[in-house]
Amino acid sequence: MKPFVLVSVVGLLMALPIQAATIAMEDQSQLVPRPAGQQAALFQPPSEKDLPDNAYGKLVRQGYALFVDTRRLAPQFVGNGLNCSNCHLDQGRLANSAPLWAAYPMYPAYRKKNDKVNTYAERLQGCFQFSMNGGTPPAADSPEITALSVYSYWLASKAPLGVEQPGRGYPDVAQPAQGYSIARGAQVYGDQCAVCHGAQGQGQKVGDHYAMPPLWGKDSYNWGAGMHRINTAAAFIKHNMPLGKGASLSDQQAWDVAAYINSHERPQDPRLIEGSVEKTRVKFHANDGVNLYGQTVEGVLIGQGIR
Missing domain, CATH: 1.10.760.10 (Cytochrome c-like domain)
Structure with missing residues (x-):
């Protein structure tokens, strides 16, 4: 039933x-x-x-x-x-x-x-x-x-209840042997992503509305969203991006560009504990996939949030 x-x-x-x-x-x-x-x-x-x-x-x-x-x-x-x-x-x-x-x-x-x-x-x-x-x-x-x-x-009205369907979620893409590189990801982003999402990840607007979504900054997803995980973003990118050309990037490129995107600031995690990025990292991010929240990248603490 x-x-x-x-x-x-x-x-x-x-x-x-x-x-x-x-x-x-x-x-x-x-x-x-x-x-x-x-x-x-x-x-x-x-x-x-x-x-x-x-x-x-x-x-x-x-x-x-x-x-x-x-x-x-x-x-x-x-x-x-x-x-x-x-x-x-x-x-x-x-x-x-x-x-x-x-x-x-x-x-x-x-x-x-x-x-x-x-x-x-x-x-x-x-x-x-x-x-x-x-x-x-x-x-x-x-x-x-x-x-x-x-x-x-x-x-879902004709789908079986409680049965895992092929195509559910963003199928996992294993982390490559080389891990990920933000620097390499910047190159992939410039070559493959900036044409739609802007050089600064700002997206593209038609009037007051986004025709292409922003990937970081105040109008993007916040630090509590699942997409802030590098592994989740890599899976989405691998299977779906560039738009209309899913699976055209290698696993390495997907991981690299996901890391680059998620090395940029975005709105704060709404679960922020006592104004502390570190306390929030320990409670919510330390065991939540691969992410940069609360880490220091090139001398900058990631996860401070942006308005």
Whole structure:
């Protein structure tokens, strides 16, 4: 039996302060399918054409709109320049880019990050708090969390419950024998990344909104986000970057450029303990993958935060 979502759908549709009707969901059913061997290996989420024209379908569309246009539609919960779709590509559909269809069926689940069993709503709250640098996240029963949950449920509605799917998360990329080099990463960044994300990691704007997300600085993810881990960023980069050319970088290049990106300042970890980077490092970062928080690089303490 599939999990179900207990919501008052009509009430949520009235309360949700987002304009889903202004953002058309991209229906990709016309695209050429994957080769037969790959098609069988990866779960295929439903298409928009399969959505019913009722309250449930409208709420799915609202969740989609919020997912791809988070900063504009939920500005009170987003403290930087990012949208959910910056880390979960292709509307949360793309395998090896933490697709929603592979995440939703695996919750509730224990997370070492907060040492508790998390509901899916709590997992979404964490994204707002850390990746979106949003301060206090939406309540678990808020219209925003509900819409995103329903969108995720719809994408996963035909996936098996509690079964690890190929393409979930960002598949690990083992640390190369040479480790990582920030200097080499700077070269990779200049050659492969700066054209989209800017020479200073500032991203690219169209008007007031980012067309390409910033990778460091005040409008990027904060020091508590999973992407601050070099190993996590390397996995995302290896499988998905440069955009449209995933898997074109070597493992070494992915690790090097991830280290370069995460050697730059960004907003402070909201869990900062007594104003101390060192206390925060010991409690939250010392055993959290490979990261530079609280370390000194070229004479500069990393993790002081930026506003």
